[in-house]
Amino acid sequence: MHYFNQAVETMPREQLRALQLEKLRALLSQLMGRNRFYTKKWKDVGVVPGDIQSFADFSKLPFTYKSELVRAQEEAPPFGTNATFPESAYTRVHQTSGTTGTPLRVVDTPESWEWWGSCWGHVLRGASVTAADRLFLPFSFGPFIGFWATVEGARQIGAMMIPGGGWDSLQRLQMMRDLGATVVCCTPTYALRLAEVARRENFDLRSVPIRALIHAGEPGASVAQTKARIEAAWGAKCFDHAGASEVGAHSFECQLQPGGIHIIESEFIAEVLNPETGKEVPGGEIGELVITNLGRPGFPVVRYRTGDLVRLNLTPCECGRTFARFDGGVLGRSDDMVTIRGVNVYPTAIENVVRQFATVEEFQVTVTMMQEMHHLEVEIEVVSGNDAEHVRAHVEQAIYQALSLRPKVTLAEPGTLARYELKARRFRRLDRTPENRSA
Numbered sequence: 001m002h003y004f005n006q007a008v009e010t011m012p013r014e015q016l017r018a019l020q021l022e023k024l025r026a027l028l029s030q031l032m033g034r035n036r037f038y039t040k041k042w043k044d045v046g047v048v049p050g051d052i053q054s055f056a057d058f059s060k061l062p063f064t065y066k067s068e069l070v071r072a073q074e075e076a077p078p079f080g081t082n083a084t085f086p087e088s089a090y091t092r093v094h095q096t097s098g099t100t101g102t103p104l105r106v107v108d109t110p111e112s113w114e115w116w117g118s119c120w121g122h123v124l125r126g127a128s129v130t131a132a133d134r135l136f137l138p139f140s141f142g143p144f145i146g147f148w149a150t151v152e153g154a155r156q157i158g159a160m161m162i163p164g165g166g167w168d169s170l171q172r173l174q175m176m177r178d179l180g181a182t183v184v185c186c187t188p189t190y191a192l193r194l195a196e197v198a199r200r201e202n203f204d205l206r207s208v209p210i211r212a213l214i215h216a217g218e219p220g221a222s223v224a225q226t227k228a229r230i231e232a233a234w235g236a237k238c239f240d241h242a243g244a245s246e247v248g249a250h251s252f253e254c255q256l257q258p259g260g261i262h263i264i265e266s267e268f269i270a271e272v273l274n275p276e277t278g279k280e281v282p283g284g285e286i287g288e289l290v291i292t293n294l295g296r297p298g299f300p301v302v303r304y305r306t307g308d309l310v311r312l313n314l315t316p317c318e319c320g321r322t323f324a325r326f327d328g329g330v331l332g333r334s335d336d337m338v339t340i341r342g343v344n345v346y347p348t349a350i351e352n353v354v355r356q357f358a359t360v361e362e363f364q365v366t367v368t369m370m371q372e373m374h375h376l377e378v379e380i381e382v383v384s385g386n387d388a389e390h391v392r393a394h395v396e397q398a399i400y401q402a403l404s405l406r407p408k409v410t411l412a413e414p415g416t417l418a419r420y421e422l423k424a425r426r427f428r429r430l431d432r433t434p435e436n437r438s439a
């Protein structure tokens, strides 16, 4: 079994919780009086760091919302009041994609960048990456933090990095083959896209020695049918990971793939709460992930509402790690959940059905509100050479069997649905204005 830090990863849970509390208390004292954003926030509710003596006191601390961080940035541009230290202390700046609102800039010091790399070390080690591996990154480096952090993680592990920016998909496949890439880090969507290109170009994917794919940016790699499809196409294992620019790389899948992702609990405190009441959900129920990062004092988040839906599992994993897991990975966004005739529908549930069909190449789900009710339309692109209407009817039937829903399933012309390299947006809601979305 490969660990990044075995002593910490296999620590008894009481010790792990004590470690979290110790780190939390040190962080709170460090921030009070120095970090303008949190100092004001905590003063407003009358909490001082000394009030937090145990996890029972944790809920005295107010939640943090992304919209507040964006506002803090607007108040003191360009980095905002959540930047704890003088600007000269920072050596890295990245920003969120801004597809659902104002981009949020995040800044790191050399120490917190080292911390990002160590979190990615957990992700890579979880997928049993070693110094003998060659990692291929099929991206140009923009301001998105994810793959920069992967590079830092790979550096800490000693693996070779192969940068694959600025090329088309076929050139990337050839590069992976010629340089003997063993691991590729990309979105699940792009892994499928590369497989699609290989098929079209008669490029033998099995000529690439890839043995693991590490995914980020979308939930797909924990969606059973998407995972199965990627693994079958590549003849390799596919690993999920979850994180966010403002939080860190917080969760990863271990080699044993127990059907969920481990939270790096030595570096993060995860709470799973009812999105409406803000109270902890009973064990095993789906709730919103609220996270505190413990290693980024220069740009911290304390009780941050991620908007991600997860299901917590505390049972020990066969891999030996005591870190808790999120069953099924990130299940979707709390604001993407819709209720249709009393049934709660998550984007990943629909994806899991549609991805069973090798004959469906791409899909798009649209939710509209008509007469106060949500309606779902699923557009599919059928692989040419198949009876499209036959596939369409089958998909409709499969969604009904799995979810007791009868959405309208329609056919899109081949090649017309959007293809994505980063952050696929296959789930569209036309029942709300952009301002209503939590960015």
Ligand SMILES: [Zn+2]
Residues within 6 Å of the ligand: 254, 255, 256, 257, 258, 262, 317, 318, 319, 320, 321
């Ligand atoms: Zn495990």
